[in-house]
Amino acid sequence: MSRPRLRRALRGALAALVPVALLGGLSGPAQAAPVAAWPEPVPVVSHVETGDPVVFITIDDGWYHDPAAAKLLLDRRVPASLFLLPGAYSYDSGYFHTLLNQGRSRVENHTVNHPDLTSLDAAGQKAEVCGARDQHLAQFGDGPRLLRPPYGAYDATTRTAARACGAKAVVTWTYDLTTWGQWTPPTPRLKAGDIILLHFNETLEQDLKRALDLADAAGLKPAPLREYVPE
Numbered sequence: 321m322s323r324p325r326l327r328r329a330l331r332g333a334l335a336a337l338v339p340v341a342l343l344g345g346l347s348g349p350a351q352a353a354p355v356a357a358w359p360e361p362v363p364v365v366s367h368v369e370t371g372d373p374v375v376f377i378t379i380d381d382g383w384y385h386d387p388a389a390a391k392l393l394l395d396r397r398v399p400a401s402l403f404l405l406p407g408a409y410s411y412d413s414g415y416f417h418t419l420l421n422q423g424r425s426r427v428e429n430h431t432v433n434h435p436d437l438t439s440l441d442a443a444g445q446k447a448e449v450c451g452a453r454d455q456h457l458a459q460f461g462d463g464p465r466l467l468r469p470p471y472g473a474y475d476a477t478t479r480t481a482a483r484a485c486g487a488k489a490v491v492t493w494t495y496d497l498t499t500w501g502q503w504t505p506p507t508p509r510l511k512a513g514d515i516i517l518l519h520f521n522e523t524l525e526q527d528l529k530r531a532l533d534l535a536d537a538a539g540l541k542p543a544p545l546r547e548y549v550p551e
């Protein structure tokens with residue numbers, strides 16, 4: 321392992337360990353310290369620079385559990401990033417266990433309560449991001465490595481809180497292809513490295529089909545976003 325690689329690996333290990341250690345015995349005013357102790361903010365990613373012919377499918381929230389959408393994800397072996405809210409699997413975690421266990425999707429961080437993070441102080445942001453990380457870990461045995469801030473709203477504190485809670489990037493998107501009510505989004509010309517935003521809503525199956533068709537037409541294949549974001 322080269323020296324920079326080793327350093328990165330160590331940093332990753334520390335990022336995973338330290339918040340747990342801090343959770344161990346501290347309470348009260350000492351909780352304010354950890355955020356200040358993590359000065360290195362994670363990068364913000366809305367498009368991945370890559371020469372590979374790939375696009376990234378990301379699906380947010382998780383409220384509506386459509387079996388047809390799940391079937392499409394599984395049949396097409398789509399490696400989707402699922403930015404789930406804990407509340408959206410609390411009443412039916414089986415839907416997502418199936419997607420994670422039988423498919424190539426991974427669960428990522430979208431906070432606990434879907435706030436505008438920029439309205440919260442450092443402790444509040446950390447509670448939202450680390451709280452979701454902890455609930456995902458408990459439910460799925462997999463810790464999220466990417467944070468999508470609700471509404472795409474973030475500030476410098478968000479990037480530091482993400483690091484403290486085990487994420488390696490704040491992820492927004494290149495194109496939102498979600499159908500909202502009567503509104504259908506315009507058709508983009510997809511390029512390699514684009515990040516597509518969808519939602520677990522009533523139109524997910526058709527929105528996902530549309531995204532996959534657009535990717536096909538551009539000669540691009542869905543790839544796992546987590547693996548394309550450097551440590």
Ligand SMILES: [Zn+2]
Nearest residue numbers: 380381470471
């Ligand atoms: Zn959301």
